[in-house]
Amino acid sequence: MSTTTIVILQVLRQGSFPLYYAVETFPPITFGKGHKVRISRFFKCSRNAFQSLVIFSLSFCVLAPCSVNGEDAAVAIGISRPTWHNLPCTQGNLDSLTDHASFDVVVVALTCNHCPVAAAYYDRMNEFVKRHSAEERVTLLAVSVSHQESDKLPRMKQIAEQNKFQFAYLYDASQQIGKSFGGTITPEFFVLNKNRVLVYRGAWDDNNNPAKVSIHYVEDAVEAALRGEVPSTTSTTARGCLVTYADSP
Numbered sequence: 001m002s003t004t005t006i007v008i009l010q011v012l013r014q015g016s017f018p019l020y021y022a023v024e025t026f027p028p029i030t031f032g033k034g035h036k037v038r039i040s041r042f043f044k045c046s047r048n049a050f051q052s053l054v055i056f057s058l059s060f061c062v063l064a065p066c067s068v069n070g071e072d073a074a075v076a077i078g079i080s081r082p083t084w085h086n087l088p089c090t091q092g093n094l095d096s097l098t099d100h101a102s103f104d105v106v107v108v109a110l111t112c113n114h115c116p117v118a119a120a121y122y123d124r125m126n127e128f129v130k131r132h133s134a135e136e137r138v139t140l141l142a143v144s145v146s147h148q149e150s151d152k153l154p155r156m157k158q159i160a161e162q163n164k165f166q167f168a169y170l171y172d173a174s175q176q177i178g179k180s181f182g183g184t185i186t187p188e189f190f191v192l193n194k195n196r197v198l199v200y201r202g203a204w205d206d207n208n209n210p211a212k213v214s215i216h217y218v219e220d221a222v223e224a225a226l227r228g229e230v231p232s233t234t235s236t237t238a239r240g241c242l243v244t245y246a247d248s249p
Helices: 047-063 122-132 153-162 176-181 216-228
Strands: 006-014 019-023 029-031 034-035 040-045 105-110 138-142 167-170 187-191 198-202
Touching: 034 122, 105 176, 105 216, 122 138, 122 216, 153 167, 187 216
Parallel strands: 105 138, 138 167
Antiparallel strands: 006 019, 019 040, 029 034, 105 187, 187 198
């Protein structure tokens, strides 16, 4: 299956007059040593054109499931229950979701070693685990699905030791965990509630620079899940490096 072009639509309002905009996201382009760039085109359109795009987008996604890197991207917030079984960990053990049954909330970070944006969040992830360690209600795990040598288990063990990871760091050579979560970016974060239903996916916060962060998406989603509530924000756009799946075109 080829990568699907998805048209995202939005209506903005200026005073009492609606302004119709569309953002067309094209399939990623590969260049150099496997690097990929995704290009988007932002444009203003008429109301009639906007309505036509809405109809086209809805019918397209109903008739053919929208996909990311050749995988089904229909991972539904509040419905999906992604899982994993017996993944090797930098600590030497095998890890499954069922190993964390005592926790009310599980946070999964799709990450890697080579991406500078992913590396920028190591400290924030460590701090998060330390804050929640006393109550033992929340756990965080990281996972790499990259086939780059620098992202595989030997290097993962070095990174975990150098950064004094307070969390388990798993490797999935099959990349199945990334696909089951619909992961497309590293780092990308997923929050599972007590019933292990996906209640949030996307960015950790609203700024790569920790000094400029004003919204803590993951922390807010976790607190809501602990209260048995639906997070006010259930999905955001992750920022970082594109995940490459081995069977993508």
